Each structure stands twice: as structure tokens, then as C-alpha cells.
Amino acid sequence: MRARLGELAARLGGELIGDPAVEVARVGTLEAANAETITFLANPRYQAQLATSAAGCVIVGPAMRDAAAARGAAIVCADPYLAFAKLTQWWAAQTRVLPRPGVHAQAVVEEGARIAASASIGALAFVGADAVIGEGAVIGAQAHVGAGATVGAQTWLKPRSMLGEGCSIGARGIVHGGAVIGADGFGFAPAQNPQGAYWEKIEQLGAVRIGDDVEIGANTCIDRGALEDTVLEDGVKLDNLVQIGHNVRIGRHTAFAGCVGVAGSARIGAHCTAGGGAIILGHLEIVDHVHITAATVISRSIMKPGQYSGMFPFDDNASWERNAATLRQLYQMRERLRALEKKT
Amino acid sequence: MRARLGELAARLGGELIGDPAVEVARVGTLEAANAETITFLANPRYQAQLATSAAGCVIVGPAMRDAAAARGAAIVCADPYLAFAKLTQWWAAQTRVLPRPGVHAQAVVEEGARIAASASIGALAFVGADAVIGEGAVIGAQAHVGAGATVGAQTWLKPRSMLGEGCSIGARGIVHGGAVIGADGFGFAPAQNPQGAYWEKIEQLGAVRIGDDVEIGANTCIDRGALEDTVLEDGVKLDNLVQIGHNVRIGRHTAFAGCVGVAGSARIGAHCTAGGGAIILGHLEIVDHVHITAATVISRSIMKPGQYSGMFPFDDNASWERNAATLRQLYQMRERLRALEKKT
């Protein structure tokens, strides 16, 4: 794979500084670039690397125009990070081998499944009865589509991913390996029998309904609803190992980093983000444009956009031990402080 | 699927207020109900929704009898949440298509495996040598039962779940997709070679032993023991993405929410609960009836029943930053407070 700078600049809608006939052979970082690498500079904090980079071409914003031109070839774009994203998409489209349409001889497709002619069903994949697979959809090797489930056009269930019975995902989605969409929500009623207390299962009668342009990370779990459906709106992006409980609703274009957990029946707005390891408790509401710091626990509703945090600051172990032990006396300290204030 | 209120009331052992011949066609929430919906009210905090619900019938407790009757048909039960749980079970039993008994032509069953006549082995499932599958058990499509493993009667290994070599699960269990029972525990001895320090593997010679009526969530991991077995007693319920280390023992009817992690050799009592994201460190003991708040880290044994918590309270980011920075001086603050107290 080789591409001329002239063609790339035209595709990205940027201004080329340099020879349009020069070719690059890979997309890389500023740091690891060589003369055949096209790279980008979006974050001003990496500007120092620009001058010393050996890259064949750098995509930059208007503010970096002169600094980039002083170094060598450049493509100047209004939003260099977005241009870089589009470059990676084009690059991938040129280099990736797409699975052939059709059903692999060693896939299992049950009766009543409707598979579009341009869809691809991989080796050892399973498509249950009455499932619907849209045009251009790809069901990867060893992936699983349950009975009655629906996969939208151009959506890609990567190898070893799973869309459970009766669940649906819209168009242009990506579900990574190991993701489980549509396992039972965690619902039990406390009960008693002569042997004592136990849990009686609440069968989960709902499903999972996912919009268009949604990406679901590896080994992420999205549970089916107890009665109504669990819903992810268009454009939602979930990283790996994320847990979405039953009856959660996530608004458009909200993005959660790895290891985030959302408990049942939380309603989360559009354009929100959560950093890695954040926990959102159940039966609460979060409005649009709320940003949650990594490892923060959201224990009640948030009705105002903004950034919310609650991470214990780390320290060397000895300092932490002293401070953590003192934390257990904090309320008492406040009372002592009050007493002192009264005295003086 | 349609059901008459008279029949439902009889099944649930409740008193019907209203016409027994009226039919409902779905189980739903108070909020989303229509005239063909049967729903329930168990938590008094949703009482306001009762009057305005369009539900065809509401299951309520004795205290809500009059309020429900004023609105329309109702079934009055001593424990409406438990009655609802049983209703979902009956509903699911009526509507779900059970897998046919027998071994799918594209499953792989190794030599010596004993499969009960009424058990079902799904497409692309694997059953290892000498495994034992009980009566009415279901091994879902693409699921995995290792050599010498045992699956009890009526237990359901959902598609893409895994019970490792030599591990066992009792009767009436459910294992959801992606769960891995019986991977190696994390055990290494520090060692030195001429190149420096490295980790020498401790082979994990134990297995996982799971009782009856246990439910294991999607992508949850339960490691095999190093020497003795990892044990989950009867009635344990684990949500998704839970990690259970080697040689952990979990007592009867204990339930853990999503993303809980339990380190090796922890011994946890019966009837305990842990909220989402809680971490329980290893080599400690927790007695019966201990309840751990979400995102709490249990770092030493708990010998007294009760509720235990340790979650950093979240705040708007600016307030959190100030407080978190100050937290690092907390011990010092206590010393300063003491000094002041001596002075005044």
C-alpha cells in the first residue's frame, strides 16, 4: 500500500505543502515516523516532536502551518485530528481484506433466518431461527446471533461476539470479540422456604435495542431488560469490559471508557462521557453533557451538565496509610474543630 | 400469549379484584403499561404511578389494596415482588422455545462423555471426554464443557459459556454467555535466573465446585483452586464481569452485583451481598449476613454482620480537586488540630 500526498490532501480536503507526487507507505506517530510515514500533530503538547520527526508528511492545523512547512511536507487541515481519523478509515479500507459475502460452509444457520445476499456469515458462526442479517453485515467467525435477533446493514459482529435472542443492533455498528449483548439482567426477589432465605429468579422478558453507528468493546456486557428493553441510542461508543445493567438507557453519542459499570435502570443522557472504571449506580438519572472522571462512583442523579469526580488521590504507601487512617476520624475532627472555634 | 386474570390470580395465590375473564398479553412496568399489560407495585416509592397507570391489572400488597382497587383490576398478594418474580417465570415458561433434547449434528462430543437422554447439546458446542451432562440440562450453541466436567440436571449453560476441565455445577443452574469457570488461578512464585527476577508458574491442580441453583453472569470468571477447589455453595448469584480468585469459598445464597472482584482464598459467608464494583481482598474472612456497598474495598476480615462502606463521595470537579488535594494533608491537619487543642 502506497499513496501520493496529492491524493491524500484531496481526500482530506486539506492544503498540501510539498510535492504531490511524493508517496507514503504507512500511517504512524511523529516519534516513530520515517520518510515513508504520514503522521499528524493535533495536540500542541507534542509540538516539540514536530521539528525532529523524520515523517514524510505531517497533517497539521492552521496554527502549525509554518512550523510544519519549515520541516518538510505537510497537509494543513482545519481539524487535523479529524482529518487523521478519516485518513485511518481510508487507509483501512484500502488494506483490509473484507470477508466474502455468503454463508461459510461450517457456519450454522437455523431455519427461518433471513440473510441479505451481500452479508457474510463466518466459519463456525451461529445464526438462530428467524434472525435477520442486513445488507453488507458481517457475522465473524465463531460469532453468535440468537433466534429472532436483528443485525442492521453494514454492521460487523467481530469473531466471537454475541447478540442474544430477540435483541437488535442498527446499521454500521461494530461489536468486538467476547461482547455479550442480551444476557439476563440481574434480578431476584428475596424469598423464604423452610431452609431459610433464598433468591427467586425474575425472568428477564425484555431485550436489548441498539441504534445505528454504535461500537461495543471486547468482553463488554449489555443485559436484556426485565420487562422493557435496555436501550443504547445512535452513536454510543463503549470500550472493553463495560457492564450495562438491565433497563439502562444511554443517550446518543455518549462514550464510556473501559471497565465502566452502569447498574440497572440508570438513565443516561446524550453526549456524556465516563472515564475508565467509573461506576454509575442504578435507578438514577444523568442529564446530557455530563462528564464523569475515571474511577468515580456516581451514587445519585446529576441534573446539571459538567464534570464530576470522586477519585481517591494516590500517594506513596506510607503517606496514604497515615491519611487513610485519619480519614476514619474526619467527622470527629470536624467536631473538635467546631469546639475549638467556639472556644477562641 | 394471552392469560386470564382468574388463572393468574390462582397461580400466584392472590386475591383477584376484577373480572377473572379479562385477558392480558404482556408483563410490563406501571409506566409503560396498556390495557393488555399486567404489572406490579412493590416499592411504595412508585405509588404515585399507580393511579395513572393504564395497566390491565396490577399486583399489589395488602397495604395497596384499596388504592389499586380504586384504579381497576388488581391481584393482592402477601409479597407482590415475589409474586411478580413467579409470574415472570410462568410467563417465560409459556413463551420460550426450549431446545430439543439430543446432540446437534454440528456439536463435538468426545469419547466417554455421558449425556442424559433429555439433555440438549447445541450447535458447535464442545463436550470433552468423560464429561457428564445431567437430565434436562442444556448446553447452548458454542458452549464448552471440558473433559471430566459435570453439569447437573436442568442446568443451562447458555451459548458461548464455559465450564472447564474437571469442574462441576449442580442442578438448576444458569451460566451466561462468556462466563469462564475453571481458568487457572493467578499463582506464581518469585524466582531468579541469570537474567534476573521472574515468575515461576504454580500449576493450579484444583477445580471449581458449584452447588445447586447458582446463576453466573456473562463474562464472569471463577478460577480453579491451586490445590483444593474453589467453591460456590447452593443458591449463589453472581452478576456479569465478576472475578472470583482461586480457592475462594462463597456461602449459600450470597449475591454479588456486576464487576465485583474477590481475590484468592477469601472465605465469604452465607446470605451476603456486594454492590457493583466492590473489591474483596484475599486471605480474609467475611461472616454471614455482611452487606458491602458498591465500589467498597474490603481489606481485612469482617467478623460482624452489617453494612460496610468505603466509597469516595463524588462532587463537581472543582470541589473534588480542592478536597482531594487537602486529603493528602489530612494526617498533618490532625496533628495541627492537636497542637491547637493543647494550646487553647
Added chain:
Amino acid sequence: MRARLGELAARLGGELIGDPAVEVARVGTLEAANAETITFLANPRYQAQLATSAAGCVIVGPAMRDAAAARGAAIVCADPYLAFAKLTQWWAAQTRVLPRPGVHAQAVVEEGARIAASASIGALAFVGADAVIGEGAVIGAQAHVGAGATVGAQTWLKPRSMLGEGCSIGARGIVHGGAVIGADGFGFAPAQNPQGAYWEKIEQLGAVRIGDDVEIGANTCIDRGALEDTVLEDGVKLDNLVQIGHNVRIGRHTAFAGCVGVAGSARIGAHCTAGGGAIILGHLEIVDHVHITAATVISRSIMKPGQYSGMFPFDDNASWERNAATLRQLYQMRERLRALEKKT
């Protein structure tokens, strides 16, 4: 399986106290041992169990020589824990049935894959085009090796594990069930269209490169790099449900316990450890020999070896509530303390 103490002492390079002809039939714990059990004592805190153990033989260090000899047979080794590790390895090698070399009739191997003669490809496994499987490697039942991926000699991909397209793992590795190596990193550029803000995908053009002697736990995820590769050096050990973001680099012999999350582009040194549930944020550096306590969030670079902690201390719920509520006023308390100090 039975082994004579004389043979075991010779294999472990220890001094046998007792009759070399005596046989043991299992490796077990001090506590659960019987006369046919060989066990070990490495941690002095379990010394009390030594005197009462019914074990047929105990592996001990020189300091425990007399105490062990007073009880019965013993093997004295310089490092009893390491000796125990080696014993488990030998025991496993004697008792485990190794998969036969060759490709199972119900595996799928695509064109161009090169599989060493002594390698084993299990039932329902998938090996993509041009993948390379080394001598003695084992691809378990239902496991997945993507196109162009490389598996080193003697490496074991356990059933239902996955090594994605173009990724590589060295020799003598172990990848447990459900692990996903090579899913896309979580990379999106913020963008706008007439409907508003959305996320534009950054295609992940890198891969994952894993050294020799690496063990990856069940359901752990290691994302492929955006441009360069995500790298795990030799001897790294990751427990279950660990998340490694794109472009992370982990140094030799670093070990992470379960549920650890590492965000993108973090560079972690050699010989580090992290306890369960720790979170390491992205774009930071951690030097060699850093040890992170369980459930600690590392939010900035660590340039000095040592132990670092940041876990909220748990308490009974009522005490926690008081202290946590006060924590929100901590900065204010410091200001009040300062004011008092000025006054007195």
C-alpha cells in the same frame, strides 16, 4: 498418580528427612492434608498448622527444618515456595493428558496458515489465513487465531481464547478462555455534522505484540494499537478481566491482578505489580519496580520505585457516611484550621 519422596526430593534439589520409599498421591494444603499428601510451608504465619498437619511430607525452608522433622517427613529446600511451584509443574506434567498433535477434523484452517507438525488445533477452533502456529503450540477447542497472527512454540491458547488478526505471541505463553487479544483500541475524533456532535472512528492500524513466557487471564482484553503496536514484554503475567488499552507498553515480568485497567498509551516498567481493581490512566509513565496497591488509581507518572496506594478505607456504614459527608468540607476545614492557627 503416586510419587516416592526420594524421587521428589531429588527433583526439587532438597534434603529429604524421612523414608525415601514412602509415597504420596496428591499435592495439598497443610490444613486439608492426609498421609498421602505432600504439602509445603512457606509463609511463617501458617507455622501453627505445621505441628497438627496430617501431611505425609512437608516442603519447608531451612529455618523450619527442626519443627518439620519433629512432625514427620520433610523436604528441606532453600526456597520452599519455589520448590512447591516446581512440584506443581512436575505433578501437572505427569497427570495431564496433552492434546494430540494435528488438526481436529472439525477445526477450520484457512488457506496459507502454516501449522507446525507438533502443534495441536482443537475442535471447532479457527485459524485464519496465513497464521503461523509454532512447534508444540496448542490451539484449544473453539479458540480463534486471526489471519496473519503468530503463535510461538509451546504456547497454549486455551479453549475459547482469541488472538486477533496480525497479532503475535511468543513462546511458552498461556492465554486463558475468553481473553481477547487484538480488538480495536478505543479511539474516536470528536466531529460535527448537521445533526450535531458525534464520534468519528479512528481505525486501529497497529497490532498487539507479546513476548515469551507471558500468561493472559480469562476474559482479559488487550487492544491493538492505533498506529504502533501495543506491547507486552517477556514474562508479563496478567490475571483475569484485565483491560489493556491501545499502545500501552508493559515491561518484563510485570504482573497485574484481576480487574486492573490500563488506559491507552501508558508506559509501564519492568518488575512492577498492581493489585486487583487498580486503574492506571493513560499517557503516563511508570518506572521499573513500582508496586500499586489494589483499587488504587494512578493518575500521573511515577518516576520513583516504591509502593503507591490510594484506597478509601472501608468502615461500618454509619461511620463511613459521617466521614464521607465531612470529606466534602475538607478544604473548608483546612481554611478554618488556618484561621484558628492565626488567631491563637
